[in-house]
Amino acid sequence: MRRRWLSKRALTLHLAVVLWFPGCLVAGWWQVTRALGGNDLSYLYSVEWPVFAVVGVWAWWMLVHTDPDTVGRRAQQRMAAEGGPGARAAQESLPPRRREEEDEALAAYNDRLAELAARGPQTWRSRAAR
Amino acid sequence: MKGTEGALLRYRIMAFTVGTGLFILVFVGIPLQYGAGIPSVDAIVGPIHGFFYIVYLVAAVDLARRARFTLLQMAAMIGAGFLPFLAFIIEHRVNLRVKALLAERTPEG
Numbered sequence: 001m002r003r004r005w006l007s008k009r010a011l012t013l014h015l016a017v018v019l020w021f022p023g024c025l026v027a028g029w030w031q032v033t034r035a036l037g038g039n040d041l042s043y044l045y046s047v048e049w050p051v052f053a054v055v056g057v058w059a060w061w062m063l064v065h066t067d068p069d070t071v072g073r074r075a076q077q078r079m080a081a082e083g084g085p086g087a088r089a090a091q092e093s094l095p096p097r098r099r100e101e102e103d104e105a106l107a108a109y110n111d112r113l114a115e116l117a118a119r120g121p122q123t124w125r126s127r128a129a130r
Numbered sequence: 131m132k133g134t135e136g137a138l139l140r141y142r143i144m145a146f147t148v149g150t151g152l153f154i155l156v157f158v159g160i161p162l163q164y165g166a167g168i169p170s171v172d173a174i175v176g177p178i179h180g181f182f183y184i185v186y187l188v189a190a191v192d193l194a195r196r197a198r199f200t201l202l203q204m205a206a207m208i209g210a211g212f213l214p215f216l217a218f219i220i221e222h223r224v225n226l227r228v229k230a231l232l233a234e235r236t237p238e239g
Contacts, residue, residue, distance in 0.1 A: 013201070041176060041177065045177070045180065048181065051184055062191070063195060063204075066195055071198045071200055072199075072200050076198055076234065080234045
C-alpha cells in the first residue's frame with residue numbers, strides 16, 4: 001500500500017495529476033469566457049478541456065495501480081526470461097502432475113491442456129498469423 | 131501483456147490522425163486564417179483535431195500501460211501532440227519498441 005501510493009513513480013503521478021486537473025479546468029473556464037465573448041469555436045473547446053481533465057484522472061488512477069516491478073524495459077526482459085508474466089504464480093498454484101494415476105482419457109486430456117498452455121493465449125489475430 | 135497488439139494498432143492509427151490534423155492546422159489553417167483572412171479551415175479542423183486528441187491521449191496511455199512504458203516515455207507520447215511532425219517520429223520509435231517487446235515475450239511467435 002505504502003509502495004503503491006508513496007513510491008517515486010506514484011509521487012510523480014500525484015504531482016502530474018495535481019497540475020493537470022486544475023490546469024485543464026482553468027483552460028476550460030478561459031474558453032467559457034471566450035465563448036461568452038462571442039467566439040463560437042470556444043463553445044466546443046470549453047467542453048474539451050473538462051474531458052482532458054477527466055482523462056488525466058483516469059490515467060493517474062490506472063498508472064498508480066500498475067505493478068511498478070513490471071515497468072520499464074529491464075523489468076520486461078527479466079519477466080520474459082522467467083517465462084512471461086504470471087509464470088511463477090502458475091507453477092506455484094498447480095499441483096504436480098501424477099501420470100501413473102491417470103487413465104487413458106485423463107492422460108489425453110491433460111496432454112491436450114499442456115499443449116494449449118505451451119502455445120499461450122489464442123486470439124483471432126494470433127491464429128490468423130499462423 | 132494482454133491486448134498489446136490491439137493497443138499498438140489503435141495508438142498508431144490515432145498518432146497518424148493527430149499528426150496529420152496538427153500538420154493541417156499549423157501549415158494550412160493558420161496561414162489561411164492570419165495570412166489570407168480565411169478562418170474556415172481552422173474552424174472545421176480545430177475542434178475535430180481537439181476531439182481526436184482526446185482519443186489519442188486515451189490510446190497512448192492505454193498502450194503505455196500495457197507495454198509497461200516508464201513515465202518519461204509516456205510523457206513523450208503525450209507531448210507528441212503539440213509539435214508538428216513529432217507525432218510521426220515518436221510513433222515510429224514507439225512502434226519499433228513495442229514490436230521488439232512483443233518479440234521478446236513470445237520467441238516462438
